[in-house]
Amino acid sequence: MTQPHLRMPLPGPKARAMIARDAEVISPSYPRDYPFVMDHGRGTQVWDVDGNRFLDFAAGIAVCATGHAHPQVVAAVKAAADDFLHISSDYWHENMTVLGERLAAVAPMKMLAGEPAMSFLCQSGTEAVEGALKLARYVTKRPRFIGFLG
Known part of the structure; x- marks a missing residue:
């Protein structure tokens, strides 16, 4: 599936809990306009900690042109980590x-x-x-x- 899927209203309970924990220890200077708490990504999709699925329109900010967890990129990172990080x-x-x-x-x-x-x-x-x-x-x-x- 390549379309978003919301399991619950946003932010979900796990996301709210993480945001509250973060507020106690991380500087509020980071511009976070939307309460999305990343859990994992595959290709062009990302999931939040509550299981909601989204299309990732922001991956390019951190050099993710191949999408999240691309098998060739993961293999190359693992091979490089075998030598040194x-x-x-x-x-x-x-x-x-x-x-x-x-x-x-x-x-x-x-x-x-x-x-x-x-x-x-x-x-x-x-x-x-x-x-x-x-x-x-x-x-x-x-x-x-x-x-x-x-």
């Missing part, structure tokens, strides 16, 4: 180098100013912006920026 970019490792090589091979510009195409791999938008600012300072030799909003 995480190491910062402060150290070298094969996976990071291989990804850099693959990206360089398909980069639209093979050479830029006589230098090979390089990647800056990061884990968040904050790191990406920080890297872009550092690169702009390096390339322009200028220490300041002007920002515009609107």
Whole structure:
């Protein structure tokens, strides 16, 4: 089935209980406009803790373009976890180098100013912006920026 299915009015009792627990220990600064308490997801569907099923229109926010629990993604994560879960970019490792090589091979510009195409791999938008600012300072030799909003 690919359509939503509501077993009870929202939020259900388990969702209300979780929201109350959360309010005791998690900052209220997170913008949560809808009382959805995630239990699990499969493909394009998500279930709340009370068994209600929804179509997931928000998965792209966390790089879920393949849907939830895609078998190939799950297998790849399990295989990677057999080696190690995480190491910062402060150290070298094969996976990071291989990804850099693959990206360089398909980069639209093979050479830029006589230098090979390089990647800056990061884990968040904050790191990406920080890297872009550092690169702009390096390339322009200028220490300041002007920002515009609107």
